[in-house]
Each structure stands twice: as C-alpha cells, then as structure tokens.
Amino acid sequence: EITKEQQDFMNVILDAYNRHQIPPDVAKKLLQEQYSAEENFLLLTEMATSQVQVLVEFTKNIPGFLSLDHEDQIALLKGSAVEATFLRSAQAFSTKMPSGHTEVLEERIRKSGISEEFMTPMFNFYKSIGELHMVQEEQALLTAITIMTPDRPYVKDQQAVERLQEPMLDILRKLCALHHPGEPQYFARLLGRLTELRTLNHYHAEMLTSWRMNDYKFTPLLCEIWDVQ
Numbered sequence: 001e002i003t004k005e006q007q008d009f010m011n012v013i014l015d016a017y018n019r020h021q022i023p024p025d026v027a028k029k030l031l032q033e034q035y036s037a038e039e040n041f042l043l044l045t046e047m048a049t050s051q052v053q054v055l056v057e058f059t060k061n062i063p064g065f066l067s068l069d070h071e072d073q074i075a076l077l078k079g080s081a082v083e084a085t086f087l088r089s090a091q092a093f094s095t096k097m098p099s100g101h102t103e104v105l106e107e108r109i110r111k112s113g114i115s116e117e118f119m120t121p122m123f124n125f126y127k128s129i130g131e132l133h134m135v136q137e138e139q140a141l142l143t144a145i146t147i148m149t150p151d152r153p154y155v156k157d158q159q160a161v162e163r164l165q166e167p168m169l170d171i172l173r174k175l176c177a178l179h180h181p182g183e184p185q186y187f188a189r190l191l192g193r194l195t196e197l198r199t200l201n202h203y204h205a206e207m208l209t210s211w212r213m214n215d216y217k218f219t220p221l222l223c224e225i226w227d228v229q
C-alpha cells in the first residue's frame, strides 16, 4: 500500500514533471512547412536543446538531487540526458502530442540525416513505450528513475544515488500494481524498457558521429551535455 509520505513524494515528482515541459511555441514549430534534411535537423536540434533544459529543471526538483555531490549531479545529467530525452519524446509520441505532431515528428526524424540502421531500434522503442499506456505518475517516476541511475560514468558516490533511486522504484512498483491490476508483469515490463533505453545510448552516439561527419552543428548546451566538438 502507498504510504502518505510516498504519496507526497509522488506529488512532488508529478508536479515537477508537469511544470517542466517543452514550451508549446517550440513544440508547434514541428508543424511548419519546410521539410528539407537541414530544416528538419535544425528543428530537432531546437527540440532537443529545449528538452535538455526542461530535463535539467525537472531533475533539480527530484528530492535529494541537489544535496548530491555537485560533480555527481553533472555526471547523472550527462549520463541520462539521451535516455531521458528518448523517454520524454516517446511519451510525447504516444500520449499528449496532438495527433498531427506524431506523424510530423516521425517524418522529421526519418528525414534529418539519421542513417536507416538507427531508425528501426528508435521507432521500435517509441512503439514499445506507446503500447505500455503508462499513466502520468509512471511516466514521471520512470524518467526520475532513469536520471537517478547510480552506475553512470564518473559517478563517485553511487550509494548516495542508490539511496535516492530505491524509494522511487518502490513507489513505481506499487503504482504499477494499483494502475495495472490485471498485469502482474507490468512493473517488470517497465524496467525492461530501461534496459532497452541503454542500448539506444549506443545508437545515439553513432548518430552524433554520422551527423558530425556531415558537418551538422549542435547548440552549445547539446555539445556540453553530449561531449561533442
């Protein structure tokens, strides 16, 4: 049963998740006419930059994050940025996006200079997230759990991160039982998505390399968080 303090904790995470979203004027830029590879790449770069800013603000609201060692805070943000963005954009694909956005976003990603071999794993992931029909609390918690992953590169005090991630996993387990009573495996399926997310990191690193080889430019924030250029 979810305790009172677990419910309060959940409300803090959910409130932060809802407060920090890509601004509607940025998101609706996806609907503008131009569809050249360069135009698509520029738009996606703007979306990713805005998404990273949103993720940083969300992360600062995760209870305990700001009390971690500062270098570990950076290591967690850099280590989870791609996975959290995949998660966030996947959720946008499957739930909140007005239907027009979904096709447009998919179209722009498919035509932004990303090579074919990354499309399949990427859109398989988007599909597998969509099929889970996560409720908002599950989406918010799964994103926070992804960010609070102790074994990211360069994290010094992994125990401190574990102490923050474990309570969130416990709440998520209870939420899954509450919202998906007919699916005892649902919690395990969610954790399976986190494993799938890690494989996408590898594909994403390859995507960045192939974009850079074609002289595509990123914003300073993306260069910093993704260690490019």
Ligand SMILES: CC(C)c1onc(-c2c(Cl)cccc2Cl)c1COc1ccc(-c2ccc3c(C(=O)O)c[nH]c3c2)cc1
Residues within 6 Å of the ligand: 022, 027, 041, 044, 045, 046, 047, 048, 051, 082, 085, 086, 088, 089, 092, 096, 097, 098, 101, 105, 109, 112, 122, 218, 222
């Ligand atoms: C630098 C660029 C080219 C890049 O590099 N790798 C990736 C990339 C890709 Cl191509 C896929 C997954 C992860 C990454 Cl980082 C990207 C593009 O990243 C994106 C794309 C799209 C959103 C995105 C769109 C709409 C919504 C939305 C709504 O409309 O309501 C709510 N939240 C949304 C988020 C975020 C980030």
